[in-house]
Amino acid sequence: MDNQPDQFFIDSARRTISLERSAIDSLEGALNSEFAEACRHIVATVGRVVVTGMGKSGHIAGKIAATLASTGTPAFFVHPGEASHGDMGMITRQDCVIALSHSGNTQEVLTLLPLIKRLNIPLISITGNADSELGRASDAHLLASVESEACPLNLAPTSSTTAALVMGDALAIAVLEAKGFTAQEFAFSHPGGSLGKRLLLRVTDVMVHGDEVPCVAHTATLADALYEMTRKGLGMTTVASAEGALLGVFTDGDLRRAVEENSDLQTTPLAAVMTEGARTVTEDLLAAEAMSLMERHHISSLVVVDNASQIVGVVTLLALLRAGIS
Numbered sequence: 046m047d048n049q050p051d052q053f054f055i056d057s058a059r060r061t062i063s064l065e066r067s068a069i070d071s072l073e074g075a076l077n078s079e080f081a082e083a084c085r086h087i088v089a090t091v092g093r094v095v096v097t098g099m100g101k102s103g104h105i106a107g108k109i110a111a112t113l114a115s116t117g118t119p120a121f122f123v124h125p126g127e128a129s130h131g132d133m134g135m136i137t138r139q140d141c142v143i144a145l146s147h148s149g150n151t152q153e154v155l156t157l158l159p160l161i162k163r164l165n166i167p168l169i170s171i172t173g174n175a176d177s178e179l180g181r182a183s184d185a186h187l188l189a190s191v192e193s194e195a196c197p198l199n200l201a202p203t204s205s206t207t208a209a210l211v212m213g214d215a216l217a218i219a220v221l222e223a224k225g226f227t228a229q230e231f232a233f234s235h236p237g238g239s240l241g242k243r244l245l246l247r248v249t250d251v252m253v254h255g256d257e258v259p260c261v262a263h264t265a266t267l268a269d270a271l272y273e274m275t276r277k278g279l280g281m282t283t284v285a286s287a288e289g290a291l292l293g294v295f296t297d298g299d300l301r302r303a304v305e306e307n308s309d310l311q312t313t314p315l316a317a318v319m320t321e322g323a324r325t326v327t328e329d330l331l332a333a334e335a336m337s338l339m340e341r342h343h344i345s346s347l348v349v350v351d352n353a354s355q356i357v358g359v360v361t362l363l364a365l366l367r368a369g370i371s
Contacts, residue, residue, distance in 0.1 A: 061195040061203065068191040068204040069211050075188040076215075083143075083185035084219045086167040087118060092139030094120035097128065099153045101202040102145040102209065109143065109213030116221040125153040133160055141167045143213075147189075147205045149177020158182050169216075171209050187212050248335050249328035251368045252349050252358035253279070260285050260356060263292050267303055267313040270295045281346050283356050284319050290354045293321040296346075325350045328357065336365045 098106035113120035146154050149172035161168050170183040173190040180186045189212045195203035259277035261269050273282045281296040303318045325348045339362050349358035
């Protein structure tokens with residue numbers, strides 16, 4: 046076995062992928078009015094969708110529950126064995142149940158049927174056998190049958206679990222679209238992820254403000270601006286009018302040009318070497334939009350102003366990167 050050539054393993058992997066692809070392709074022919082009915086049951090559920098399954102089907106059931114929960118449908122997984130010993134109390138009369146079993150005759154799942162029927166809640170099943178006890182007992186049955194497992198012994202759940210997973214994904218996405226679930230809502234379910242940060246984080250969350258904002262008066266000299274830039278460490282300073290309105294900025298680039306022109310630090314008025322005006326944003330702008338603005342204009346900072354053009358902060362490219370915006 047240790048002497049098998051690379052091609053042996055590659056050919057085995059290709060066979061597995063081919064068999065599982067065939068299992069997925071066959072699902073399209075299994076989509077019918079029962080699939081639509083299953084979607085309607087889920088959309089109409091006031092409580093939560095409870096997903097259950099035993100063994101490998103249980104692992105797939107957990108993934109389906111997680112997908113539903115992250116796409117706007119409150120859902121959780123219940124182990125059928127634990128449900129028979131107390132966890133059935135987690136299921137209410139406002140819920141809906143999705144049960145997975147490839148054979149459709151898994152005893153631990155079948156044990157729950159009388160309890161589900163007593164609650165009078167919808168039962169959706171995903172099995173490989175429409176004529177199974179679970180399939181017949183369901184309000185909507187989704188067929189995810191396969192000709193054979195990818196396992197050469199036709200024993201280990203492989204193609205069948207892939208088919209069940211894809212059917213669950215199809216169910217979740219159809220419900221998502223029916224509900225009009227938005228990217229903003231998705232972000233609220235994923236606040237720690239990169240998408241959540243892109244959709245939820247705003248300029249006010251990452252900008253410097255108050256005394257941290259580099260700012261000098263329009264009457265300042267080049268030396269005054271250099272001192273402020275060094276003290277605040279942002280590689281730039283804003284230039285404000287006596288009323289605090291933004292007049293312009295002085296950046297590292299402006300400083301290099303001033304040095305190349307041999308400008309005297311102590312006597313050169315800042316107004317002569319600063320950049321008049323500046324790219325500005327408001328506090329409520331999405332941080333991702335601020336990042337996009339910087340990239341388009343090849344700049345590393347934006348001045349944050351209020352409706353009266355008063356300087357309220359500065360947001361930098363470095364701050365956005367540190368916050369996970371990319």
